Amino acid sequence: MSARGVTVLGATGSIGQSTLDVVRRHPDRYRIVALTAHRQVDRLVADCLEFAPQVAVVGDPASAELVRARLADAGCRTAVAWGEEALVAAATLPEAEMVMAAIVGAAGLAPTLAAARAGKRILLANKEVLVMAGELFMHAANEHGATLLPVDSEHNAIFQALPADFRRGLAACGVEQILLTASGGPFRTLPLSALAGVTPEQACAHPNWVMGRKISVDSATMMNKGLEVIEAHWLFAAPPDMIQVVVHPQSVIHSAVRYSDGSVLAQLGNPDMRTPIAHALAWPERIAAGVAPLDLFAVGRLDFHAPDFERFRCLQLAYDVLRAGGTAPAILNAANEVAVAAFLERRLSFAGIPALIEATLAAVPAGPEGSLADVIAADAAARRFAGTRIDGAAAA
């Protein structure tokens, strides 16, 4: 068996590094074709030296020059490119059968969509792609025969708990409900009075998972779960009412599916992203992921609670935009990206995140998600509004 080509978009991030860790364990099965990063030059150079990809892509010409020089010094023949066109080219290289989509946020849309149009097997972590352009992306994947394998742990769990032919329709398969589990983040039980003043450090200290900073803040506001409701809607053609969020603080059940006969099928495991990554890489086979076996005696108990939509306003907003449809989810996503970046830079309070998103949704009109241009225009309008409002508040 020859090794299968893999491109990793967002290789230097949390998911990207976990992907390389799984690939490293199976050199006979996988070979790295391209690696991309934004500005983390040191990490990218080290990974190029280890995996010798054909191509490495970075965000700007100065970083590209730096990577090029360091690779040349080390005698590594990886070609180095930069910018969005180079990302799209990396996502569509014929040598790569699989593309791990692990860029964070809207920056991943163009290359991930290009991978879908190139009919790749897409290991999808970059949930913002489906939130922004779910209809277009699913259409492109179907049209061009791309295979979508969810890497987000909940969606990977749901995928594992669904029958292989779920695309003929969930109702036809006897599915009554998708139970999307959520840890509840670090602030599940914090007194409401203290919530407004939490810091980026507190928000990024997730109780169960080590992740990038943006998704860590999203988990703290529960916007992450809101984005995942939208992600589940598109991946599984599930109506919003079929998706129930279940707060489960131990993060051992990664999600479940309830069937008409009363059966509930769940996927369990330690909270380690290498499990869904290995599942998506090897599917329909199974490979070792380096994850410790789940010790149910050590876990002891599993708790479940209903979500608190008042405390976690972002979760409600996500259901609202999903029901509204069109470009409303793209507007929510853009406002959230602006809000989270401002929070991490201490220019916006934690309570300011849902407030800014709500104000943006009220001010920027949503339209139909007709084309990619519609999505990009809605995204830009929302970023403009949200950015101006933060700057205005800072100046006041």
Ligand code: NAD
């Ligand atoms: P991260 O911040 O650790 O890494 C992001 C990667 O994207 C890095 O390689 C970075 O260089 C690259 N990047 C950032 N901005 C870019 C830009 N403008 N252009 C090109 N590349 C850019 O993020 P992460 O935690 O690995 O998350 C990646 C994606 O996976 C997100 O969409 C997140 O929601 C999703 N996800 C992450 C986890 C997790 O456990 N970390 C779990 C489920 C889903």
Ligand code: MG
């Ligand atoms: Mg998740």
